Amino acid sequence: MGRVLDLGALAGAYAARLLAESGHDVIRMEPPGGDAVRRTGPFLGDASRLEDASGPGDASGLEHGAFHRFLNAGKRSFSLNLDSAAGWRVFLELVQTADAVVTSRRLPMDQVPPPRANLVWTDVEEAEDELCAYARSGLLSLTGHRDGRPMLMGGQIIYLATGIQAAVATAAALYVLQRTGQGQHVRVSMQDCLETFVEQAMVEYTFSGTRTERRGNRGTITAVSGALPCKDGHWVVSQINRPGRWEKFVEWVQDPELMADPSLASDDAQRENKDFIMDRVLAWSKQFTKSDIVEEGQRRRFPSSPVSTPLDLARDPQLMARGYLTEAEDPRFGRIPFPRGAVARVRDQEIGPAPALGQHDAEILAELGYSRADHRRLAETGAIGGDEGDWGTTEP
Numbered sequence: 406m407g408r409v410l411d412l413g414a415l416a417g418a419y420a421a422r423l424l425a426e427s428g429h430d431v432i433r434m435e436p437p438g439g440d441a442v443r444r445t446g447p448f449l450g451d452a453s454r455l456e457d458a459s460g461p462g463d464a465s466g467l468e469h470g471a472f473h474r475f476l477n478a479g480k481r482s483f484s485l486n487l488d489s490a491a492g493w494r495v496f497l498e499l500v501q502t503a504d505a506v507v508t509s510r511r512l513p514m515d516q517v518p519p520p521r522a523n524l525v526w527t528d529v530e531e532a533e534d535e536l537c538a539y540a541r542s543g544l545l546s547l548t549g550h551r552d553g554r555p556m557l558m559g560g561q562i563i564y565l566a567t568g569i570q571a572a573v574a575t576a577a578a579l580y581v582l583q584r585t586g587q588g589q590h591v592r593v594s595m596q597d598c599l600e601t602f603v604e605q606a607m608v609e610y611t612f613s614g615t616r617t618e619r620r621g622n623r624g625t626i627t628a629v630s631g632a633l634p635c636k637d638g639h640w641v642v643s644q645i646n647r648p649g650r651w652e653k654f655v656e657w658v659q660d661p662e663l664m665a666d667p668s669l670a671s672d673d674a675q676r677e678n679k680d681f682i683m684d685r686v687l688a689w690s691k692q693f694t695k696s697d698i699v700e701e702g703q704r705r706r707f708p709s710s711p712v713s714t715p716l717d718l719a720r721d722p723q724l725m726a727r728g729y730l731t732e733a734e735d736p737r738f739g740r741i742p743f744p745r746g747a748v749a750r751v752r753d754q755e756i757g758p759a760p761a762l763g764q765h766d767a768e769i770l771a772e773l774g775y776s777r778a779d780h781r782r783l784a785e786t787g788a789i790g791g792d793e794g795d796w797g798t799t800e801p
Contacts (some may be wrong), residue, residue, distance in 0.1 A: 407504030410434055413507040417529040419568025421507050425479035426748035433480040437790040439503050439762050444686055444709040447471050467762055479756040484763030484790035492788035498773050505575055525578040527591040529571045539563055540600035557688035567598045574636040628675040632712050633690045639712035641694040646672045657768055660685045
């Protein structure tokens, strides 16, 4: 496993989080006052007290951001001011010890000693405005209700989707580095990543002239599919039209109007009447809880799933049984369910809690050969955070 320097924003930070799950030593590079990821809400704990986490002295807010707690888990924090001459020199020394750098910020590359031939440098081009990037990619035209406004997907998902692509690209470059000793300069564009999600709609139009439309909670590719309300939320069903499947579907739903029209068994008829069919299925599904209807759908081999809320996922027995969610001891929040991550689970890699700002300054400086006195001088010039950390009892 190698050393990765993480200077990413949301997407880059998630890419580095996935690399930490893989077992790499990931160092989160932050300015002494903390970065934007730490200031991105929501905040865990007393929301009224943590509402304003913009000030450099607001240590509690900087440690309670939900994105920070997740994205920076498993990393070490190094609070370095890259805008200072001394801080920049320390950074260049650290680069010489790294196998990869993941960054979303523009760095003066002409001041970096020729990135070594055995260094992977990943630039993640993140959009400054989430909505504009989402709209430009074409995704905004596809999400939302047909008779309403286009809707943006929640959870800032576009950054995490881009982060996955950046992590895969960086991991591939690290594999090449391991095999050949040759590094690479990797560029990952958020705009390009988002546009890949519109490929199906583009292919459909190219080959058939069909324009993919917004359908809200109803599917587009499969005629009889969508998220439907039930007693305690919503569930999803997808009726794939194969020989004999429509008859089995109608047998399950037991709707007299669907049973009365055998012509609906054809794919063309289902597409022409998809709203009528889904209205009938919607009325039927309201009788059941989502667990009951999903379990029965799966028993009958129809693709179906509950629409899980974040609270559902935090209590999901499957995620716990598979090791994605674990019980972890957090220094600030005690024993909590923690998303260990899919990569960490597969690799059986333990992921520690997100570090406090500058928690590993002393440790990393010592690895570079600096003394406690050097740390103090760097702190006095503003090149690094002021906390001298744990140098032990014998270090001068």
